[in-house]
Amino acid sequence: MPYVPARPGRLTTGNNGAVLEMRTQCEKCGTPLEPMSTNARICSYECTFCASCAGAMADVCPNCGGQLVPRPTRVGG
Ligand SMILES: [Zn+2]
Ligand SMILES: [Zn+2]
Secondary structure, three states: OOOOOOOOOOOOOOOOOOOOOOOOEOOOOOOEOOOOOOOEEEOOOOOEEEHHHHHHOOOEOOOOOOEOEEOOOOOOO
């Protein structure tokens, strides 16, 4: 059977395992958060929320208690 390498950066869903890819919607209200959106807030554990929900929660992640900060829209450049 040929070896098929995994492709990094591909969004994977449907498994019970942890998904560490960039999330594309608010975990609280489901607002779409595109990778380039400046409306996204993220904690150190990659819990992702929209700016509205983050503000309502005083920028504190309800999952881990970490601080929610603006998610970088791009790396490098
Ligand atoms: Zn939200
Ligand atoms: Zn968190």
